[in-house]
Amino acid sequence: MAFLAAALDRVKPSATIAVSQKARDLKAQGRDVISLGAGEPDFDTPDNIKAAAIDAINRGETKYTPVAGIPQLREAISKKFKRENGLDYTPAQTIVGTGGKQILFNAFMATLNPGDEVIVPAPYWVSYPEMVALCGGTTVYVEATLENDFKLTPEALEKAITPKTKWFLFNSPSNPSGAAYSHAELKALTDVLMRHPHVWVLTDDMYEHLVYGDFTFATPAQVEPALYERTLTMNGVSKAYAMTGWRIGYAGGPLNLIKAMDMIQGQQTSGACSIAQWAALEALNGPQDFIPQSRVAFEKRRDLVVSMLNQANGLKCPTPQGAFYVYPSVQALIGTKTEAGKTIETDADFVTELLDAEGVAVVHGSAFGLGPNFRLSYAESDEKLEDACGRIQRFCASLRR
Missing domain, CATH: 3.90.1150.10 (Aspartate Aminotransferase, domain 1)
Structure with missing residues (x-):
């Protein structure tokens, strides 16, 4: 048509x-x-989170919010990153979106030009390559096979990087495989990235809290602090707090990138649902049991x-x-x-x-x-x-x- x-x-x-x-x-x-x-x-969704949403409605928190999120939630996100990941993001370096999908989409829209490449380990979440394509980029797939527990090897990452590579898109624990990278496995990947300063890291940490046994979660900029200035750390409340329908994702990253994403979102959807943001605030600041x-x-x-x-x-x-x-x-x-x-x-x-x-x-x-x-x-x-x-x-x- x-x-x-x-x-x-x-x-x-x-x-x-x-x-x-x-x-x-x-x-x-x-x-x-x-x-x-x-x-x-x-x-x-836990009762305390639902109650916070009801309280917000009763207080009249039903108006437009700032595009990047209510100040209270951005402050809570900043504290969450410091408390749980050892990452220092100011509230101004954070942004709230309508789910993690919007965060990823806006990051790609703000940065990708025709011909730019995004490295995506396979298997991958089905939406990654479609977002890259819609934003004009090219996905470079790198297989993470069953023999390697569905984890990308440093050698495979090194081989995939070209002068056109703009992003390395990283998801641990993984959707769809459930594979999670240890601190040592992550360090081997970040060592590769340190040799290629033109490559940025977009890390999808949505399943951060769903790890089992004695496994300890880590995120790239935490493992290699020198990557901080070229990493966007994305997360959300959907999986950890059973809040999929509330549609709240968030990220921390370099201020210039956050500002660019803020501008795009301002012309796209504006701020996420006000009630859902107050609920997310309770999720991050309230009881974690x-x-x-x-x-x-x-x-x-x-x-x-x-x-x-x-x-x-x-x-x-x-x-x-x-x-x-x-x-x-x-x-x-x-x-x-x-x-x-x-x-x-x-x-x-x-x-x-x-x-x-x-x-x-x-x-x-x-x-x-x-x-x-x-x-x-x-x-x-x-x-x-x-x-x-x-x-x-x-x-x-x-x-x-």
Whole structure:
């Protein structure tokens, strides 16, 4: 359609949203469907946060806010970065957006010119390359394979950097793999970046608080302070506080970049929802006991899912260190046939046939840039996860050569 912008030819719809919508459609038709495609905690937002939002409404905090966020929230973000990450960002060096997506999008819009390259480890969150494309940049994919626990090696990063590289986009713990980088693994990557002063770092720390066992989270500018002046540290309240629908993301970074993002946002959406900002303020400043409680629940679910999937015929499921996803390989099942005689040629075939046969919705790994795998979100009840994994075991057992 000639009327539409040519930029739309460079992007495709979100696979995760598409899977979730297909599951909703099947449920509406009366199908028994367990949807494990969305990255959304099943817990409710903590009561103290909801109460803060209600109090804000009752106080009349319902007007436009400053574009970059209410001063109280920007102050809380500054303190959060210092308290939890050892990063000194003044409130003026912070910005609040409508979810982490807007933070990332505005950063790219403020910095990318045609021909600029953004290095993205694969597997990656489905929206990263689409944002880069919409903002006129070029994504350079670097595989982080199962053999390396889905983590990028310093050698692969070094090889991917060119004179056109503008950003290295880094996500730990990872969506979709759950891979998390230790301090030492991060230091090996930042050592590479120190040799290339033209490369900036955009770090997506959205799953910071969802790490398991004795793993300790770290972020690039914390590991290598010399990267501070060329790092944008992004985070948000969506995952840690079960606030996905509140749509609040935030970032800290160099003042000139924050000002540029502020200007773009001022002509785009202006400030994020006032009520959601007051709720986010309570999330950051209020009691933090929800986080360890949810972490314990997620770790238990992870262990359940990993155990059951590794008992399924043909699946290989590594144990992730963070987030709430597993990313099992279906390599051993490629070429098998369903009971109806359909051949599983790709991971997309696998998830399609799984949904049709057993009513379990997951996302094919090729949508995240690395297959044949699938992403399963274990942000669901133990009962649903056990049921879903049992169905997956049954489906895998039904496949034949």
